[in-house]
Amino acid sequence: MGLIEDELSEVRKLCEHTIQGCKLVSCVQSMIRAEIQRTNFKKIVICIQYPKDYPNYPLLIELKSKTFSEKLLAGLTTVVEQEAKKYLGKPQVLKVLQFVKAFIDEHPLACCYDEINNLKKNLNGSQDELKLKQKTSCLYLKVFNECYYLTSKVVIPDQYPDVVIKFEDIQSNFSSTFNRHIIAQVKEIVRRCVEPPLRKPKPNEPLFKPKPSLEKAVFFLIDCIKRLPKENCQFCKTKCFPDDPSLVVLDENSPDHIERVYCGHLYHQSCLFQYLKTPPFGNKRCQTCGQKICHPKWSLSDKLAEDRWAHEQARERELAEVEEFFK
Ligand SMILES: [Zn+2]
Ligand SMILES: [Zn+2]
Known part of the structure; x- marks a missing residue:
């Protein structure tokens, strides 16, 4: 039994x-x-137990985490067990702990294992890909729909999800204005x-905590x-984008320029103007999904839009309070 005692004291x-970053919670033979x-x-x-006939048998290892995916941990456990077998x-x-740290x-x-796998399920085209580069903590997205495409590099910061992920070099063959709206x-x-x-915050609302954003954001791009290339204008009901992307209207002032409103539906610019200019005025909603029409071209500035949004939220809160009072 001397070997185990010696090992425990060395580990301590x-x-x-x-x-670095390792905290020993318990270190006894059991x-x-x-x-x-x-x-x-x-x-x-990492929970480790000694097997019978240690060290001629590998350690019994269990990995737990509140944030890493179950599937990833299961895979990692197998790899760590293989590693332990190298030192029979x-x-x-210590070898096992070092191995997990290095991983x-x-x-x-x-840390984005499940998010990445869920995204891959949406990539069903033969040319679509989401490539991982662990060394630089980057993902490379390529997504196609017949002749339309979008590519982007996504950088995942070490402090994910507390720090924003970055999209670099988003390119598509929509018009450049349309592409800018996608980026925004x-x-x-x-x-x-x-x-x-x-x-x-509303009373009793839990404190805001940053949430993982990778799946949501990349899904939006996919x-x-x-x-969108197959979608109709929600006003005139004709297909917005031509089959040949080289025929996409690039002039953002053209009546035929395609606008993507906040809900994600498409309108020809002229159709959108016409719709906005027809009564009933105010509080215009998307004809298809009923969400408010909101588009960068018609907002005065981001700051003002945010102020308005905050103001609206405050008003809703006031109304809710009033409603509660009269119940
Ligand atoms: Zn239209
Ligand atoms: Zn809509």
């Missing part, structure tokens, strides 16, 4: 000093429990996941390509 002595944390979101708990006949605990450090995209909207989706709303 070295583990927290040599493995159970070793260590937490390895890189960020709030990247944290794995020798102490294995967290070298796989920055592992994807940034807004990400911002809302990370920053608290501008309005005052949807733009998979859905």
Whole structure:
């Protein structure tokens, strides 16, 4: 039994000093429990038990995490067990802890495992791809719909999801104005996941916590390509985009320029103007889905739009309070 005692005392002595972010919770013969944390979101708990006939048999290992996906942990457990088998006949605990630490450090995209796999389910074209580059913590998206395409690089920060993900070099063969709107909207989706709303929180509302934004934001981009090229103008009911992308109307002042309103539906510019100019005025809603028509071209400035939004929220809150009073 001397070997195990020696190993335990070595683990107690070295583990927290040599493995950055490692906290030893318990270190006795019946159970070793260590937490390895890189960020709030990247944290794995490792529970280790000694098998009979240790060290000729590999350690019994269980991995737990509140943030990493179950599937990823199951896969990682198998890999860690393989690693322990490399050291049969020798102490294995520190090797295992170091291995898990290195995995967290070298796989920055592992914390988005489920999000990435859910996104891949939406990529059904033969040319579509979502490539992972763990070294630089980047994803490369390519999505096609016949002749239409969109490509983008997505950078996942180490402090995900507390810090916004970045979209670099979003390119498509829609018009450049349309592309700019796509970029503005994807940034807004990400911002809302990370920053608290501008309005005052409602009483008893839980404190705002940043949410993962990758799946939501990239899904938005995929949807733009998979859905919009076939979609009709919601006013005149004719197909908006030509089959040949080289015929897309590029002049943003042309009546035929395609506008994507806030809900995601499409209108010809002239159709949208005509609709907005017909009564009943005020509070115009999308003809198809009933959401408010909201489009960058008709908002005075982002700041004002946000102020308005906050104001509206405040008004809704007031109304809710009044309603409650008269119940
Ligand atoms: Zn139209
Ligand atoms: Zn709509």
